[in-house]
Amino acid sequence: MASKETAKKEDDRPVVLSVQHVAKSFRLPTEQATGLKMAFLNWTKGVSGFTEQKVLRDISFEVKQGDFFGIVGRNGSGKSTLLKIISGIYVPDKGTVTVNGKLVSFIELGVGFNPELTGRENVYLNGALLGFTREEIDAMYDDIVDFAELGDFMDQKLKNYSSGMQVRLAFSVAIKAQGDILVLDEVLAVGDEAFQRKCDNFFTKVKKDSKKTVILVTHSMDAVKRYCNNAILIKDGMIIASGDKDKVADQYTLENIRVDQKHSKPKKNEHPEGLNDRVPVFRITPVSQTVANCSDPFLFDIEYQYDGDDGYIAIAMNDIKRGGIPYDSGQKNLHVKAGHHVLHMSMPLKLFNNGEFRLVGSFRIPNKTDEKRTDMIAYTNDDNSLVFAVRDPSNTRDYALLNDSEMKMTIQGYDK
Template sequence: MAKKSTTIQANTYSNNPVVISVKNLHKNFKLPTERAWGLKQAIFNRLKGVKGYKELKVLNGISFDVHQNEFIGIVGRNGSGKSTLLKTLAKIYFPESGSVEISGTLVPFIELGVGFNPDLTARENVYLNGALLGFSNKEMDAMYDEIVDFAELREFMDQKLKNFSSGMNVRLAFSIAIRAKGDILLLDEVLAVGDAAFQQKCADYFASIKGHQTVILVTHSMDSVRKYCTRAILIEKGKITLDSDPETVANAYQKLWS
């Protein structure tokens, strides 16, 4: 079967330096079998000699290299381990074994608008969000205008976020994500936001950075994979089952349940 074989296609980026090197990554989650929350149950379980949880292998030996300027799409069904992989790359989760080596700054967007507070103004939120991503105020000053312009929200920047519509909110968050100056961008399911005009703008933007910036994108949209990615990885049950060009992976993904 073609999809079980792991083939790495030689592409134009394989000569670029490796910016992310993932080696044999394992990550387990402990799932409580009964209500193991609270002190009482914990003591009870200890006394009975019950573990109180079962281990779920979310990542089961993942290895791959990312070369500079590759736009990698990570696809797979719900619960296949995509988001866990992304969080491990972002160092939010620590793997049981295996290693992740990253050269350069990595800007993770597991969710848009992390730490956004409705009672702060849009401007304050941009700086807070930037600080969370590791940018100093000076670095944010440099990016600020671009972010505001891309979001097209200049006249609203001194308004509190709670007065924003959800569309404006997500536009601001998204603009920070794509304007943040990092070497590597991690994005989880965030391509289509805002109204049609803004979506078009985002699409144009992604098309323009293809081949110029290292991006890792987790998505369910095969259209996005085909359009923007230079390479795609299919994950099933915590293992890479296909690592190939976008077209091949998109087709394999769509065949998963047909």
């Protein structure tokens, strides 16, 4: 009963930020006209002089009072543009943004700071840029200085500060500003270890304050899982995952792994890396969700096309985070026939702790001189291999490979 009342109470929280169907594009110059003649020639050729880059496409979400809301995505996905629209720096081409409360935006460390002014003067300058009156800045000044631990340096010019000192001052101005909604972009990794502990304590305190709302853009999935209660994942200007912070963080991890896989596109009339005329098709694709529960079997397909006699497929499982190969099916484990076929595969996951893995396949034929051996004639490149993550809802430990529920050490006795 208590859980239902708590859920209802959370549902009744007011919406402090509503983003509805927001889209934003930028025009990028493609050809410069150095004079009227060149401009006229471009016009006659139908050259517009720019290309339109769609950065955000129909973005919609809501943030409620007390949320610690995460926005994640790779560089170039549109996160910073979205924050600038929320902060009123950019105007969307389409859609609306509604803010209920005083919003304090801190998009880039040090923006609005002047190196020729003192630390004290920069606090008042930056506070004014954030929309605070001098009286409001007076009231928060001591807290800003104490948090930054720069009391002995506030009357020195900013250009004499170390980069770490500048970061601490800028960050302190942002988080000590008394706003209802705090918008932060990539600021959790500032300062030394002691200052980061102080920042961690601050965010832990803010997270417990039902009146304060934080919108955080970060590449740290540990920060998302630790602080946030909701999150969205943006890719190519669109939201591809939203809601549960752990699921969004896991999806981002997989997206990151896929995009980071380096590969070269084949030239025309050439096979992709790892394939050839004898094996022109060879790929592993998921059937189960790529963020898999360790209690369920993981289902996947192996598609291949093979022109020959006896053939074998070997599957190796690579541990992306910890390194090594925790499983190899063996060279002659899967005997396959010629032609174009799809194998439906199942693999248990209950043995594994949390982790990210890659399934890599190799296509093999019998060695002509040694019947115990096989020769590899094709393999799945990065594009054709399968990346997935294992998550145990009851276990947050991901240091070791094996799951405690499956791999337990027990004392059999003591020395006599």
